[in-house]
Amino acid sequence: MSDLTLTPVLSPPTPVRTIAAKDIRDALRDRFILIVTGFLGLAALVALVTGAIALRGDVATYEAAKASLLALGKSADAIKAPEFYPLRLLRGAIEQIEIIGAAIAILIGYRSAASERGRQTLSLMLTRPMRRWQFVAGKALAGIGLLASGLALVLGGLALILHLMSGVGLTSDDLLRIAIVWGVSVAYTACFFLVSFILALHMKQSSHALLVAFAIWLTLVLVAPQIGDTLDPDNQVAGGVFKQLNIAKPDQVEIMKGFATFETVRDGIEQASVTKHFERFTFAVLGIKATYAGLPLGPILIEMLGNLIWIFLTALGLGALALALPLNPDRLAKA
């Protein structure tokens, strides 16, 4: 019997929807998704609140310094006022999605594949009138749908808090930027979901698959960007090497021309990780990176298109791999 034609197919889209709906019901029933989404929400909320408190501290320090200068009859122009862009307060939350969101996606992917193995129901399911790709697609759609819903809850909640807390409110442009970041976050976390899902479906022991997925997560999310960050000469000296040497920005650029190869290698290590592309894109769209703060969305999207393509191609490539790899029911007993 061919791998793709176990039995005649009555209604192609139905099995995908049925499996996806069943997986979503199962996930909501055992509260796992709610618990992990709550954990991500808590981490993101802590990041937002601590960032806001720190900013309020900066403003208070500035106001005190300004009052002192004015009391002395001096101009307050000598001190720089802290800049306030509400979306910048999402920096910590984006980093939590980058790290903890990816880890949660791995857990959802693992559970999605391992649940059928644990209950010994996979072989039984594959005797039903459906193609094997439909089984995989249904599971993947459910997992990515759950991730998308969890991220929508987290980012929606953060946007609401930001709107109420910032004092200036969020504009429609701000909301559009958050919506774009949500879409890219779904694609980014889907990459890790699919890695874990593929490994847990195809490795002999599902617990080993979870550990291998975490090893990949460590490498892509934490190690590769950290190596690139560490190799940045400005991160080697407290306050930055050029600041300590009192060298102006144009002269810094001139000096760094002699280190073009080093910078290419450093950038290459960072670029190898989908996490860095996610960080660059979201930091630019939200204006977290100072050079993009206050710029209109259009030019930012054009400049960041390469990062966007990288993230979506990675997700699509892994999705295609998940559908293409043949399932072996004999190997998928409880292990």
Added chain:
Amino acid sequence: MSGATSPSWLIARQSARFVLRERTVALLSLMFVVLVLISAWLGWSATSTVNRIYLDAAAFLKSSGQPVPTNPVLDISPLSLMRNMSVYVALIGALSAIVIGNRLVGLDRKAGVLPLIGIRPLGRSAYAGGKIAALAGLTLGLALVASLVAVATFLVLPAVTLTGLQWAQLAGFMGVTTLYMGFFGLIGLAAGAAARSETVGLLLPVTLWLTLTFIFPQLTANLNPTAAINPVSALALPPDTTFFHWAARILGPFSLADAYKFASAGLLDYLPQGITSPSFIPPILNLILAVGVALALAWRALARLSMTQGGYNV
């Protein structure tokens, strides 16, 4: 009964052998060793790049008639070449220790051999002692490999010589590293013994690790997750506000990732002046206390492990 054939010793030896046969443990341990090697290279590469930038900048400043400041590399202790190792221990070292702790008890539960062990003439304390001894041996083994890489790096690199005090500081850093990995290993062991399912036994300590590494530093010092894994950026002063003062006072003693970072920075000579750990307890003492608590938890979980049930309950 002689020490060499005591039940604890037999359990420790058998458990360590079983765990070392696991491919995932081997994979994570190998990753740890590779990253320790990378950390040595990173330290050397980054420092020499800053030195070359200084030489270029000095030539540029001299040609434009500006004063030339001192080379920042001269202010850096050679020990700080190993600063990235503290990051990799906090990441992969802690995760490897969790997996080792989990597998030490998880393999017995999964294989269903607990009832067989339970009918042997050995007490629960012998079983618990054996498992903890196996964990101690394996964690020390990982730390020993990391130490050998560090020592070899300092012996091989030209123009780097350590004083007797600096060698002692390096030994102290490796001791602190063993404590930190030991804490997570013991938590992995405790969760592996207490959890009803294999996955929960692994996920509980991983969640604790994520919380300590990425959420607590934000509460105690407004440190974003990516800054928390950069050895230099992680040592920033917390904002001077009432909230952070209280957060450091209340959460500081529990913020073990911070304790490990500050203990490492102090021992490897890259702690900036005027910056201290958020906890009121000195970092090394903080880690020792945490290991004591984790040891008690692991002992309790192992001693209460049901020896009548094979496999996991779910």
